[in-house]
Structure formats: C-alpha cells, structure tokens
Amino acid sequence: MNPLKEEHTLSVYTENMVGLLNKISIIFSRRKINLESVNTSPSEIENIYRFTIVVNETPEVVKNLVRQIEKIVDVFKVYSNVNDEIIYQQMALYKVPTSVIMKDVKVERLLREYGANTVVIREDYTVFEVTGQKEEINKLLKELDKYGLIEFVRSSRIAIIKSSEGVHKKVLNMEKNDPRKSPINNEFLSLKSKIFQM
Template sequence: MSKQEFTLSIYTENHVGLINKIATMFTRRKISIHSLNTSPSEIDNIYRFTLVVIESAEVVQNLVKQIEKLVDVFKVFCNTNDEIIWQQMALYKVPTQTIMKDIKVERVLREFGAKAVVIREDYTIFEVTGQDDEINKFLNFLHNYNLKEFVKSARIAIIRANEGVHKKVIEMDANDPTKDPINNEFLSKKTMVFNY
C-alpha cells in the first residue's frame, strides 16, 4: 500500500480533553501527525482541527470512521492535496547588518513574496505565506545570511468543493431526535399505567 499526504478536517464541539481522544487514535495506530492546527470554524461554537498525515488511503479511511464515532465530533473530511487550497506561514530572523550589507532587501521581498514585519538594528524578521516549496526556498536562501531563527505554522486548508460542512451540520441539527417535541399528555398516561 503506497502512502500519500492527506489533510483531515475535523469539525467538533470545543470540549476539554477532545484533543487527547483524537491524538490517542493516532498513537494506537502508530500514525504520525505532521501538522496540527485548531481554530474556530464558520459555524458558531463549532471548532475545526486540521491535521496532516502521510499514510495509505485504507488506513486513513479506517481512522476517519473511528474519529467520527467520537461523541463530540460532527464530521471528518479527508482530502488529498489536489482537493484543497492550503497555506502555511513562516517567520525568519536574520541579522540586519548582514542582510542589508549583502543584498537589496526590496529584491528579496519581490523574489520570494516575503514581507519584512520587524526591522531593528540587530535583526530583521521576514514573513512568507505559501506552501512548503516557497517556504523552504526562502529558508535555503537565508541560510547564506546567518539565519538566527525560523518557525513555520501548521497547515490551514479549505476544501475546493463548493459545499463545506455548514450544510451537513444544519442537516444533522434538523435530524436530531432529541429535538422532537415531547407529548407530555402521552407520557403522563404512560406513567399512570406503570404506576398501577
């Protein structure tokens, strides 16, 4: 079974301990999480976990089924990279003297799509938003200029398909059996029958 990169979008309620339950499912199956992001979603009180794994399709499909059995989980979407729009952000800290002396900063900003977010006498911090290739290309370039620090965010992703989870959650809400009206008169009679 060949492995490939999958992005899981898990829509959940925001309950304490949920991340532990989800992480345990990965640990039991010896699946490494390459990236993890959590944030509010487009629906009030519904949160979204975005996880990246490299695994076979069969293993990931079984994992998705198990995650969806958790009480707090509404829906899990499993997508390949061509089914999503995704980005990451990276920050790079370099000595200002080195970068200013050797190159024209404007050229770097244009060439790599970078933005200078902090410029101080002792260091400059650049920001790049993009995919791994873009982020790594700038990282390799800055290694030549005494790179002091580098950090990359987790992946955020939106599914290319037009319908997201919103419609599914509304349908689930409409089909929730706990929201059916209760006939108190019927329950009273039923109780009376059992009392005799």
C-alpha cells in the same frame, strides 16, 4: 503491490475542544502514525470548531482513521482529502541579521521574489513573514541559511476543501426546517445524525 503513502489532510468538525486533541492523539499514537501538522480554529459557524490534521499514510489507513475519529462523541464529521482536492497554506517567520539585509542586495531580491513581508525591524535583526506551501517555505529557509539566519518557525497547515460547502449551510437548512430549535443546543447525537448523514 502495497498502495503508496501520500499526504492526506483531515478536516475534523467538532462541538467541543476540551480534551478532544488528547482523544484524537491517542487514535494516532496507538497506530504509531506521525502527525505531520495539526491546526485548530473556529469554523464558519459559531460553536463548531475545526481541526486540520496532516498525515502521510496510505488511503486504507486514512479511511480507518476517519472511521475511528468519527466515533468520538464530540466529533460531527471528518473529511479526508489529498493535496489536489484542497487549497492550503502555511505561514513562516524568518529572523535575519539586519546588517546582512542592508549590505547584501541578493538577500533583498530573494525576499522580494518570495513575497516576504517585514514584521519587525531592529538594529540587530529583522523578522520577515512568508505565506505559501511547505516546499516554498523550506526553499527560502535554505537560501536564508546562507546569510546567517538566526531563527525560523513555520505554522501548521490550514486548508479549504475545494468541493466542500462547509457546515454552515447544513446547519442553516436544519434551522429552517425547525426554527424553534437551535441545532447547537439540541441533544448532540440527534444533531450529529441529522446534519452529517452521507
């Protein structure tokens, strides 16, 4: 029996972002794997960046992906987690006609129920922001569509690994062992092997 596909969130720690997204994308495109979501941001330590990538695949396929991504020179470490191992959120913006909100009490109640915050109010439209998980965001999208929704956009996923201590502690420990050296400025391969040995 083939293992079932499920959502996996990859947290990719990297030294340098220039051209890196292209290198990572090639790994996925060669295997014909669709990226559900991609987010890039600074991590908890200066000069180390974090890609958060969501894929819907089997554990075996994801395991191979992780191995391939870690072979990229600029990548320190890749963590793979299923949804119950992370805390994750997305943000969405909804543009709704202001006239509908003013006239229909149901819309106002609906927005309150989903914890929507007002971003912009104009005569012709109002923009609301909601933070939550994809299912909640999509449910509100369907509801607001009944009331003349003008525009909608959803961000990529951001996630924190429940069991992870991040990279900050590992880098600080390395500095403590050798205070003369800045780990970020060391030869990259040396840093990669010292910090992220499993």
